[in-house]
Amino acid sequence: MTSSHALNGRRKVLNYLLGSGTVATLGAILYPIFRFMVPPRIVESSASSVTACKVGELKPNEGRIFKFGSKPGILVQAPGGGYRAFSATCTHLDCTVQYKSDVKLIWCACHNGRYDLTGKNISGPPPRPLEEYTVNVRGDEIVVSKG
Amino acid sequence: MWRLLLFVLIGTAAAQPDTKVAASSCVRCHLELEEELQQPAKLSSEDIHFQKGLSCHNCHGGDPTIGVETGGPEDSMSRAKGYIGVPKRGKIAGLCASCHNNLDTMRRYNPQARVDQYSEYVTSVHGKQYLKGDSNVATCTDCHSAHGVRSVSNPTSPVYATNVADTCARCHADAKRMAAYKIPANQRELYGKSVHGEALIKNRDLSAPTCNDCHGNHGATPPGVDSVANVCGQCHATQWDLFNKSPHKKAFAENQLPACVTCHEHHGILRTSDNMLGVEASANCVTCHERGSAGYAAAEAMKRGITRLQTRLDAATELLHRAERAGMEVSRPIYDLSEAKNHLVLARVEIHGFDLAALDKTLAEGEKITLASEQSGWKAMSDLAYRRKGLAVSVVILLAMIGLLVAKIRQIESAKAKGSGG
Amino acid sequence: MMNAKLVRLGEWLEERLGWRAVQELVEHKEVPQHRHSLWYYFGGMTLFLFCVQVVTGILLLLYYRPSAETAFESVQFIMTEVEFGWLVRSIHSWSANLMIAAAFIHMFSTLFLRSFRRPRELTWVSGALLLFISLAFGFSGYLLPWNKLAFFATKVGTDIAGVVPMIGPFVLRFLRGGDEVTGATLTRFFGFHVAILPMATTVLLAVHLYLVQKHGMSSPPSVDASTVPKMKFVPDFLLRDLVGWLAAVTVLAALAALFPWELGEKADPFAPAPAGIKPEWYFVFMFQTLKYIPAKVLGMDGEVLGILFFGLVGLLLVVTPFITAPEPRKGRLNLLPLVGVIAVVYIIALSAMAYLL
Numbered sequence: 001m002t003s004s005h006a007l008n009g010r011r012k013v014l015n016y017l018l019g020s021g022t023v024a025t026l027g028a029i030l031y032p033i034f035r036f037m038v039p040p041r042i043v044e045s046s047a048s049s050v051t052a053c054k055v056g057e058l059k060p061n062e063g064r065i066f067k068f069g070s071k072p073g074i075l076v077q078a079p080g081g082g083y084r085a086f087s088a089t090c091t092h093l094d095c096t097v098q099y100k101s102d103v104k105l106i107w108c109a110c111h112n113g114r115y116d117l118t119g120k121n122i123s124g125p126p127p128r129p130l131e132e133y134t135v136n137v138r139g140d141e142i143v144v145s146k147g
Numbered sequence: 148m149w150r151l152l153l154f155v156l157i158g159t160a161a162a163q164p165d166t167k168v169a170a171s172s173c174v175r176c177h178l179e180l181e182e183e184l185q186q187p188a189k190l191s192s193e194d195i196h197f198q199k200g201l202s203c204h205n206c207h208g209g210d211p212t213i214g215v216e217t218g219g220p221e222d223s224m225s226r227a228k229g230y231i232g233v234p235k236r237g238k239i240a241g242l243c244a245s246c247h248n249n250l251d252t253m254r255r256y257n258p259q260a261r262v263d264q265y266s267e268y269v270t271s272v273h274g275k276q277y278l279k280g281d282s283n284v285a286t287c288t289d290c291h292s293a294h295g296v297r298s299v300s301n302p303t304s305p306v307y308a309t310n311v312a313d314t315c316a317r318c319h320a321d322a323k324r325m326a327a328y329k330i331p332a333n334q335r336e337l338y339g340k341s342v343h344g345e346a347l348i349k350n351r352d353l354s355a356p357t358c359n360d361c362h363g364n365h366g367a368t369p370p371g372v373d374s375v376a377n378v379c380g381q382c383h384a385t386q387w388d389l390f391n392k393s394p395h396k397k398a399f400a401e402n403q404l405p406a407c408v409t410c411h412e413h414h415g416i417l418r419t420s421d422n423m424l425g426v427e428a429s430a431n432c433v434t435c436h437e438r439g440s441a442g443y444a445a446a447e448a449m450k451r452g453i454t455r456l457q458t459r460l461d462a463a464t465e466l467l468h469r470a471e472r473a474g475m476e477v478s479r480p481i482y483d484l485s486e487a488k489n490h491l492v493l494a495r496v497e498i499h500g501f502d503l504a505a506l507d508k509t510l511a512e513g514e515k516i517t518l519a520s521e522q523s524g525w526k527a528m529s530d531l532a533y534r535r536k537g538l539a540v541s542v543v544i545l546l547a548m549i550g551l552l553v554a555k556i557r558q559i560e561s562a563k564a565k566g567s568g569g
Numbered sequence: 570m571m572n573a574k575l576v577r578l579g580e581w582l583e584e585r586l587g588w589r590a591v592q593e594l595v596e597h598k599e600v601p602q603h604r605h606s607l608w609y610y611f612g613g614m615t616l617f618l619f620c621v622q623v624v625t626g627i628l629l630l631l632y633y634r635p636s637a638e639t640a641f642e643s644v645q646f647i648m649t650e651v652e653f654g655w656l657v658r659s660i661h662s663w664s665a666n667l668m669i670a671a672a673f674i675h676m677f678s679t680l681f682l683r684s685f686r687r688p689r690e691l692t693w694v695s696g697a698l699l700l701f702i703s704l705a706f707g708f709s710g711y712l713l714p715w716n717k718l719a720f721f722a723t724k725v726g727t728d729i730a731g732v733v734p735m736i737g738p739f740v741l742r743f744l745r746g747g748d749e750v751t752g753a754t755l756t757r758f759f760g761f762h763v764a765i766l767p768m769a770t771t772v773l774l775a776v777h778l779y780l781v782q783k784h785g786m787s788s789p790p791s792v793d794a795s796t797v798p799k800m801k802f803v804p805d806f807l808l809r810d811l812v813g814w815l816a817a818v819t820v821l822a823a824l825a826a827l828f829p830w831e832l833g834e835k836a837d838p839f840a841p842a843p844a845g846i847k848p849e850w851y852f853v854f855m856f857q858t859l860k861y862i863p864a865k866v867l868g869m870d871g872e873v874l875g876i877l878f879f880g881l882v883g884l885l886l887v888v889t890p891f892i893t894a895p896e897p898r899k900g901r902l903n904l905l906p907l908v909g910v911i912a913v914v915y916i917i918a919l920s921a922m923a924y925l926l
Contacts, residue, residue, distance in 0.1 A: 011558060018555055021548045025815070028541050032653035036628055040650045046478065047642040070471075070481035095489045110492045112384050124382065127352045474658075474832035476649030531829065534655070538826035545819040552812045559805065 049145035052085065055137060063099020063106070066144070072096050073133060073144060078117055079104055083137070085144040086119045086130040097130070106130065172214035172223060173203040190295030199256045206242060207231055236282050240268060243287045267366035274366075283324060290314050309348055311357040312338055334358075337415030356382070361413075375413065376406035383407075389500035421457070424498060425450030445503050452510045453498075456491050459517045460484070466524040473531060480523035487516040594782060598802035601788045608678035609786065609806075610813050615675050616778075617814045618668035619770075621821070622706075625661040626763070633713070635759035637752030640715035641835040648832055659825035665707055667817065669851050672703050680889065680909050683897075684787040690890035692784065695777040697887045702770055704851060709762040711849055715755060716833030721846045723758075724750045729859070732872050733880075751838065790896050847923060854919040855879055 052066040052075045063076040065088055072088035076099050086106070088096050095110035105122075106115040113124035120129045136143045177188035191197045196205065204211045208229030213222045224230045234242050244265035246252045253260040268274040268287075276284040290306055297304035305314040316335035318324055325332040338344040338358075346355035361378045362369055370378045380387025390396060390406055399406050410423065410431045423431050426438075426447045436442035463484060470477045490513030497506045583589050600609055632651055634643040647654035676696065679685060685693035712723045727750065731741030746753035788794040800806050848856050858879075862871040885892070897903045 007562075011562075014551070014554055014558060018551050021544075021551045024544055025548045028544055029818075032656055033624075033628065035652040036654060036657055037631060038652065040652060042650050045639075045642040045646040045650075047645070048639065067479065067482045070478035072482060072485055089485070093492050094485070095492050096485060110385075110489065110496060112382075121354070123354070125354070127346065127350060127354070472831060472833055473829065474645065474648035474655060534829070535826040538656075538822050541822050542819055545815055545822065549812055549815045549819070552808055552815065556805070556808050556812070559808070 049143060051141045052135075052144045053142055055140045055142060058083075058142075061101045061104060063101075065096065065098070068133075068144065068146075074099065074106065074130075075135070075142065075144060076106065076117065083135040083142060084117060084119075085133040085135045086115075087133070088130075090126055091121065091128040091130065092124075092126040171202040171204065171211040173207075173209070173211050175214060176220070187294040193295045193297060195296055195298050204229075205246075206234075236286070237277070237280060239288055240265060240274075240277060240286045264365040267364065271363070271366045271368055283318075283327065285318060289317075308353050308357055309351060311359055312344065312348065315358045334414040337412075341412075341414065341416040342418050343416060375408050379407040379411075385496055386499040389497065393499065393501040395501055419495070421450070421453055421495075424453065445501070448503055449498060449506055452507060453491070453494055456487075456494065456510050456513050456517065459514060459521070460487055460491060463487075463517050463521040463524060466521060466528070470524050470527040470531075473528075475527040475531060477524060477527050480520040480527075483516055483523075484520045487513045487520065489513075490516070595803055596801075598782070598785070599799035600786050600802055600806045601792065601794070601797045602800050603788065603792045603797055605678075605682055605789055608674075608682060610810065611671055611675040611678055612781070613810050614813055614817060615668060615671040616774075617810075617817060618664050618671055619703075619774075621664045621818075622661065622668060623767075625657050625664065628657050629661060630763065635713070635756050637715060637755055637836075640713060640755060641832075644714045645832055655829065656825055659830045660821050662830040663821055663824045663828075665710060666850070667821065669703055669707055672700050673851075676700055676886075677909065677913060681906060682787070682789040683893070683895070683905070684789075685890040685893070686787070686790075686895045687890075689780070689784050689787055692777060692780040693890050694887055695773045695780070697889075699770065699773050699777060700886075701883065702766055702773065706762060706766050706770075707849055707851060709758040709766065712755060712758045713762065714833065715836045717836050717840070717843060718833055718846075720750060720836035720838070721842045722848050723754065724842070725846055725856075726848055726852070727754075729856075729872070729876060732870075733876055734873055749838070850920060853923045854916045857919040857923040 046067075047069045050066065050068050050073075052073065053064060058064055058075060058077045060077050060081055061079040063074055065072050065074055067073070068087075073085055074088040074097060075083060075085045077083055088098075090097050090108040090110065090113055092108065092111060092113050095108050097106050097108045097113075097115065099105075100107040103114075104117070106117070106119070107113070108115075108124070108126065111125050113126040114122050115126065115130050116122050118129075119132045121127065133144045133146055136145070171191075174188045174191050177184055179185075180188075187203070191203075196202075202211055203209070208231045209225065210223045210228040222228075224232075247260075248262050248265040250262045253262050269278060273284045273286070277286055292305060297307075299306050301307060302309070304310065312335055319330070320332050320335045322332040339348065343355045343357070346352040347357055359367065376387060376390065387407075396406065398404075399409065411419070422429055424446065426433050426436075426443060430446070430450075432442065432446035436446060463480075467477050467481050467484065471481070490509055494506060494509045494513065497509050500506075600606070629647065632643055632647050632654070634640060644658065647658055649655075651657075679693065679696070708723075708726060712719045727741055727744050730744060731737045733740060742748065744754070744757075745751075746757040788797055847853055855875075859872055859875045862875045864871050866874050893905050894903075897905070
């Protein structure tokens with residue numbers, strides 16, 4: 001027959017294990033909840049708005065491609081200053097356009113399509129203008145958004 | 148009293164609101180006539196000449212100021228007043244040219260107007276035949292109409308971009324008329340089915356070419372075998388450039404084969420497909436290149452390369468969309484894949500240089516990007532699976548906890564049993 | 570010394586809250602032990618899973634955006650950018666299903682065990698209403714990710730609601746926030762899901778739980794309530810409850826890991842419906858029934874008849890305590906177990922047919 005001492009000891013061990021087990025379980029539940037509530041690195045979905053680049057990174061008469069969600073966008077600083085942003089997917093066969101500073105136009109290398117700085121298709125096969133995005137300067141960030 | 152009223156009423160009714168048109172008694176009278184004689188007057192309100200202040204007499208002569216009140220038709224339509232009646236067919240072009248070929252005249256109405264239409268016309272096939280007295284060929288009024296002439300930029304004009312093909316087809320789709328000149332009459336039909344026709348007529352894309360863009364406007368002449376490529380190259384500059392640097396240029400010229408047209412047709416230019424390339428019976432390459440030749444091998448290699456990139460691209464796209472649907476973050480690899488797609492499109496342009504090495508370079512870059520994106524896709528899927536491992540750890544902790552609870556319950560029960568059992 | 574402090578705290582709270590009464594209740598609460606005692610766990614299980622929904626739902630609320638332009642993207646954001654977002658979202662979706670399953674089991678077990686006998690009729694009525702509310706929770710929540718599947722399931726579901734005679738078109742417009750399923754529907758369903766239904770649940774659940782404590786646990790008619798052995802709620806039954814709840818959490822974790830909830834593709838109101846649209850599994854047996862009813866039955870529209878039939882069943886469910894004999898009659902055919910078994914078999918059979926055929 002087990003002595004009451006041993007039983008007591010076993011009970012204490014079990015209680016101790018239960019106690020620490022409870023803490024561990026609560027930790028395993030509360031830890032993800034806490035991490036979830038902390039704002040993530042990217043604070044907003046990039047589907048409708050994205051920081052294209054920083055002020056100063058783009059010079060006048062220069063253009064650059066940036067990632068907007070899963071599609072490319074193009075940010076251009078016009079020769080006279082002022083930013084414009086468009087979808088960089090050519091409306092002809094979906095190639096990625098680029099900015100050509102010598103002719104001050106947006107150009108598609110695939111079939112020589114050209115767009116002016118309002119995004120309008122002015123030469124070559126593209127059938128429609130490029131979709132234009134809204135550009136806002138927030139502090140030292142250039143933010144491009146849809147709609 | 149009421150007679151005065153009636154006179155006033157008639158007088159005011161006769162005073163038309165459009166003063167320019169009303170200035171001509173020709174229009175006023177002819178509006179009262181029927182059918183054929185009424186038509187020109189009715190159309191005058193849409194005519195650009197009338198809008199600029201000109202009128203019937205500027206072409207037909209006569210005196211437009213003599214109206215019903217001041218005389219009769221014989222007085223206004225008199226030879227003495229320069230009236231020429233309906234101009235003879237052979238005289239029409241010269242009549243139009245009397246103003247339209249004169250810069251001093253045209254400058255007054257439209258400083259930007261060109262004045263070389265007639266000079267061009269006489270060099271064209273139409274013009275040359277016309278001057279020989281052929282009444283079956285087109286002259287100014289056939290395309291621009293005689294009355295109700297609208298500006299070229301007016302969408303209802305027969306020479307507005309989307310209407311040009313139908314205007315030319317009025318004669319050129321008439322098999323009987325064309326038979327006399329030994330010209331086929333199917334161009335309009337072919338054009339309607341072509342990419343250009345679809346773009347211009349169906350989709351109203353004004354950058355697509357129609358008859359006059361390739362054949363010329365007033366100096367319309369079909370481009371010759373040696374110059375048709377230059378016409379295509381006006382828009383398709385990249386392909387033209389590549390072709391000129393390729394071995395095909397010399398080969399085509401030596402064999403009297405027109406560039407571009409030999410593979411792509413001229414009027415019935417259909418949407419291109421990868422099937423045009425390669426060594427299948429339906430492909431273009433084997434029309435000239437026999438099995439065993441270097442060209443045959445090159446065609447085969449090019450087709451294989453392009454097909455491979457297309458297949459890999461499709462597989463990567465499908466994988467990434469699967470990951471996206473599952474809720475994984477794959478926007479970067481999808482974004483990168485658009486660059487790979489660029490390379491595939493560029494490769495299809497590169498073909499026109501028929502340089503296997505250059506093509507392989509473009510294809511290789513595309514494949515590199517595709518592979519990287521595909522790997523990202525697989526990583527995303529495996530991350531999905533990796534979560535299972537993470538959760539397995541939690542499950543172990545939970546199961547352990549459940550075990551401890553069950554042990555505690557057992558312990559309480561046994562303590563109770565012992566207590567009651569004594 | 571610690572104990573003394575606790576005692577003093579206890580006194581302080583007692584003077585202000587009068588919490589000792591609750592403590593007494595909890596200490597005296599007992600659970601009868603008999604062959605059907607297993608079913609006692611399901612009420613608590615449903616409540617636990619509901620709490621899981623509230624917690625995960627509130628967490629999702631921190632990032633979710635209820636408009637047609639942003640809903641899908643916000644769920645995508647939760648699943649891809651937020652730490653453990655995929656876990657919270659998958660658990661919320663799975664726990665919804667588990668909760669409704671538990672609610673159905675709880676309802677059927679209390680039905681067969683006749684727990685609704687006097688004086689517990691109102692407990693049953695509040696419970697039946699809570700069941701309908703949880704189905705409404707499921708239906709409204711399903712649309713919120715705004716993916717293709719959800720969009721069309723909602724369209725079909727609200728179409729069916731619109732078929733009810735007289736009030737149908739009004740109900741359809743009321744649910745959809747317009748004539749079609751649009752962003753207006755989404756915002757409205759969001760309002761139902763996070764405000765109106767939780768409010769209704771709070772009231773009904775408070776009533777339901779209060780009544781359960783007031784009347785104590787019911788014993789089935791076959792058991793003598795006065796002599797049946799009883800288990801103390803605290804700590805014995807509660808510990809066993811905890812085992813069940815932990816098991817539920819384990820199952821949820823496993824489901825989230827092995828069968829993560831898909832994001833799908835963003836809804837496109839102008840695209841045609843994909844083939845094989847089905848509502849969530851807890852509506853499937855009704856949906857499948859409607860498919861089998863012929864177009865015209867006795868001159869009436871078949872679909873309308875089907876919907877009215879289910880409406881009638883719902884009504885009968887609510888008033889069950891008032892139309893059932895308190896004791897099963899020996900030697901005679903008892904309608905309750907018969908109807909109950911037919912219902913269970915019917916639901917299982919038609920759901921199976923929808924998925925297998």
